[in-house]
Amino acid sequence: MGNPHILAIPYPAQGHVIPLMELSHRLVDHGFSITFVNTDFNHKRVRDSFGDRVEDECSIRLVSIPDGMEPGEDRNHLGKLTDGITNVMPPELRKLLKKINGVGDDKISYVIADVNMGWALDIAAEFEIPGVAFWPASAFLLALLFSTDKLLDDQVIDEHGTPINGKNMIQLCPNTPAMHPKNFLWVCLGDLTTQKKIFEFARRNNKAVENVEWLICNTTFDLEPGAFSLIPEILPIGPLLANNQHEPLTGSFWPEDETCLKWLDQQRPGSVIYVAFGSFTVFDPIQFQELALGLEHLNRPFLWVVRPDMTEGTRCEELYPKGFKARVGSRGKMVGWAPQRAVLAHPSIACFISHCGWNSTVEGLSNRVPFLCWPYFADQFINETYICEIWKIGLSFKRDEREIITREEIKSKIEQLVNDESFKEKALKLKGLVMNSVDENGSSNRIFKNFIEWMKS
Incomplete structure (x- = not known):
């Protein structure tokens, strides 16, 4: 045989x-x-x-x-x-x-x-x-x-x-x-x-x-x-x-845009906010714009994966706030789909704003990256609880009365996470367990x- x-x-x-x-x-x-x-x-x-x-x-x-x-x-x-x-x-x-x-x-x-x-x-x-x-x-x-x-x-x-x-x-x-x-x-x-x-x-x-x-x-x-x-x-x-x-x-459904890896090479270690919501999450236009403005107001470099089908009924290109791309310039990099594993392994990544799908979760923790959790559906709420309450390697966002995560909330949580060394220490410890x-x-x-x-x- x-x-x-x-x-x-x-x-x-x-x-x-x-x-x-x-x-x-x-x-x-x-x-x-x-x-x-x-x-x-x-x-x-x-x-x-x-x-x-x-x-x-x-x-x-x-x-x-x-x-x-x-x-x-x-x-x-x-x-x-x-x-x-x-x-x-x-x-x-x-x-x-x-x-x-x-x-x-x-x-x-x-x-x-x-x-x-x-x-x-x-x-x-x-x-x-x-x-x-x-x-x-x-x-x-x-x-x-x-x-x-x-x-x-x-x-x-x-x-x-x-x-x-x-x-x-x-x-x-x-x-x-x-x-x-x-x-x-x-x-x-x-x-x-x-x-x-x-x-x-x-x-x-x-x-x-x-x-x-x-x-x-x-x-x-x-x-x-x-x-x-x-x-x-x-x-x-x-x-x-x-x-x-x-x-x-890899089995990816979209071509991966590798230009973002060269862009990451030009950023300082531990400086980049990586933003990706998997293959399924859909945003309403108001939420999409709040996220864009939250990233803009941060004054940190960010890499944002914007799938072509990520917003309800309108192409994402038409939803960026007026003048957004010009204002963020080379500090922001938007791609349709990223080689995520290589991105998360890159030394310039500071944290991961994620929908908390299981693949993204284990990819992040295998690379000692702390999380900001933005679950959309299915098991992502369970994974958010693991990340924030059991492993303690990330934070959740709070929504306002419209169920929107505001630009102020986005900016404030990112700053809280990246300025607190304990998240990185716990993430490093968890990475050790996973690799063992x-x-x-x-x-x-x-x-x-x-x-x-x-x-x-």
Whole structure:
């Protein structure tokens, strides 16, 4: 038998594709061959952002299946996306597996599926292919998803996942983030119809991962000891990026603008405010302008990632305050998408204004960068609590009566964070813990080696 051939399938969102791509590169380093399955829509984005280098440089075979949505439809509409994932993708994956396994000797030996694509593990079982569940976010978020039965029994939520008494914070166990039920993953993703769909979808996924031999997670024991006391069957092998071999194919949906690295080279060490909100956050025009003015009034250099689709209904170019670009001049650098890992590793970065997605969170703490937290939805509120209250490496913003974070608040919190050495000291200590976990004898590295041995046997 040759080296095992793995089919990897992420949930179709940027924060899920990148960590599974990272894991795939690590597996290629150990001699595995990988077929990576994106949706047709995301496959095109990844290939377009990677450019002509796909065929020459990529050790991972990129393939795709439809997601059931029309080309122009909004993939951020999670209700519609969930319908497509549930109804259209399973038969398409069956067809793909039949096709691959019907030709030659290079049959699929394992399926590694995002926990949010639990149905893919059921299909792997139909084909008698061993399945592995991969969780790209915090172990605590998975513990919350696995706790839905208990939350129903305790009457925290009703049968649709709606909070019954939404006033009180809840904590699943000591040393884990306390949460407001309105921020439960399925509640904060949209209207009631979408919420019901996502809640049911999550419960079906919980069922699908019950029988897998390996449930691996992109985190480490040291970051989340409380979460592992809740679900000891999760095996942490991360953070995957802490090994930081630079791979040309990251799985990014947008081309990375590398000019910002040259600009960072010209800035003083520890002077630059890095501002990036991931692939999903959308701003209303007033909030976008307040952020711009907050950065302008700081009189510090800043690097701001402004996605083309970051504001509601209006192009960002038209929303910058009048004269903003001329006034900030070369002190401000705006890019459409950044090579974030290289940016956060750069010595000129002082702090990170972030939406607190899990990838951004572990990238920041793997580079000892303190945070200013600006969560938008999903698990980002949990990660904000980790950053500010448990690890104490960052601060939250307060919103005014309009739910806006004002320019004054932005300026004041940045100054508070960068002028307080204790945040940098704690961030440095946390970086040490994270790096130890992926070192030769670290806990994550030992689990990863056992995982490799299991797959090779």
